[in-house]
Amino acid sequence: MKAWRLPYSKADRLDLAEVPTPEPAAGEVLIAVRAIGLNSSEMQLIRGDWDGPGVHRPYPLIPGIEAAGEIVxxxxxxxxxxxxxxxxxxxxxxxxxxxxxxxxxxxxxLVAASPTAPKFGRTIDGAYAEYARVPAGFAIPIPEGVSFVDAAAMTVSGGTAWHMAMVRGQVRANETVLVTGGSSGVGTMLVQLARLAGCRVAATAGGPEKANRLHELGVDLVLDHRAPGDWTEPLNRLSDGAGVDCVLDIAGAGTWPRFLPAMRQRGRVVVGGYMSGAQASFDLKESTIREITIMGASSWTRNAVREVLSLAAQGAIRPVIGAQLPFERLPDGLAMLRDRTSYGNLVVEVG
Ligand SMILES: [Zn+2]
Known part of the structure; x- marks a missing residue:
């Protein structure tokens, strides 16, 4: 089979290779991959951001954590x-x-948290190939009406968004929600889930083109993170003066000083990512005077994936696909993620 492989730690490039098609071991299924979702975390792994003492990966490694296909x-x-x-x-x-x-x-x-635990596309071979083998229990059925491309676009972004918005943030009807990083794959899922829950939705994005596309998704207010200026006044207007109930944050560091003053009493911040950096600097008084709750969101469960796939099958949400590339151009998709020129999810079609 054909596979894109990371030749060694911190290589920051992939090589296309012809390798033996794997055999499923006991308890496993072999999947003929039809679509691969690309994620920023994979670009970071390829660059070597996560490599250091105690981290062991078998090289050459097939990266990629998101694959949809047929059990063969x-x-x-x-x-x-x-x-x-x-x-x-x-x-x-x-x-x-x-x-x-x-x-x-x-x-x-607790077991999967170990750096040596088997993780698809992280410590063992993953999605960037024509075939992949996984334990049977972690091959989640795709409901009728959802294509391989849609499933590959929304397993990671939808699972992340469901866990952040519904499990951790528990957003409710009539709340005002701010999604940072709104034009990313996860962001476009977060705004749809918040809309579906009956929230007023604000989102941050860079530039007028991405802002327009977020308005088309039903976002009530788009804040351009590249433009200077205060966010409190427009967010107050959106919330009839009450302030933001829940921030679903994947943009990270740079946005904290701008959104904290716009939050209402006992508002919640759910931290699910840090695209602009993980070292935030803000005035702690902003969190005490209004009794803000800050909570982390780590990964997602299989149930989260089933929930978003089911909503997609009903037509209640849809993955936003910014680009669809052939297998041979997979590295171009990673470059788009690196340069942040993409909108929504990036999907690679196989075969
Ligand atoms: Zn466990």
Whole structure:
């Protein structure tokens, strides 16, 4: 099969190689990959941002955490009638029996948190190939009416957004919600979920073109993060003077000093990413005087993926796909993520 491989740590490039097609081991399925979703985290892995002492990856490594396709073979112990099933991969293989897993928090599984735990596209071969093998329980069925491309565009972005907005932030009807990084794959999912929950939605984006596209998605107010100026006044107007109830933050550091003064009493901030940097600097008094709650959101569960796929099958949400590339041009998609020239999700079609 053809595969894009990272030749060594911090290589910051991928090589297209012809490699043996893997065989499914006991408990695994083999998937013929039809579509691959590209994610910023993969670009960081390829660049070597996460490599350091204690991190061991087998090189050459096939990166990629998001793949949708068809099951074409099963290992021992997996029912043969799964062959032919359309599935999307959940990359983080939780153990199922630690205290986090049994309490319904498989996203913070204590076993999967280990740097040596098998993670699809991180510590073992992943999505950037014509075939991928994964444990059967982490191949999630794609409902009818959702294409491979749509599934590959929304497994990571939709799962992340569901966990941030619905599980952690618990946004509710009539609340005012601010999504930072609104034009990204996760951002476009967050604004749709907040709209669906009945919230007034503001979002940040860079430049008028991305702002227009967010308005088309139903965003009530777009704040251009490149432009100077105060966010409190427009956010107050949107919320009838009350302030923002919940910030769903994936932009990170630079936005904190701008949104904190615009929050209402006991507002919530859900931190799900930090595209502009993780070292935020802001006045702590801004959080105490209005009793702000700051909470993290880590990864997502398989259930989150099932929820967003089901909403897509009903037509209630749709993944926003900024570009669709052939397999041979996969590195061009990563360059678009690096240069932040993309809008929404980037998908690579295979075969
Ligand atoms: Zn566990």
């Amino acid at each position: 073979a099963v290992g021992d112990g997996v029912p043969a009638d799964r062959i032919g099933e359309r599935v999307t991969v959940h990359y983080r293989w939780s153990c199922g029996h630690c205290s986090e897993c049994v309490s319904g928090n498989e996203n913070t599984c």
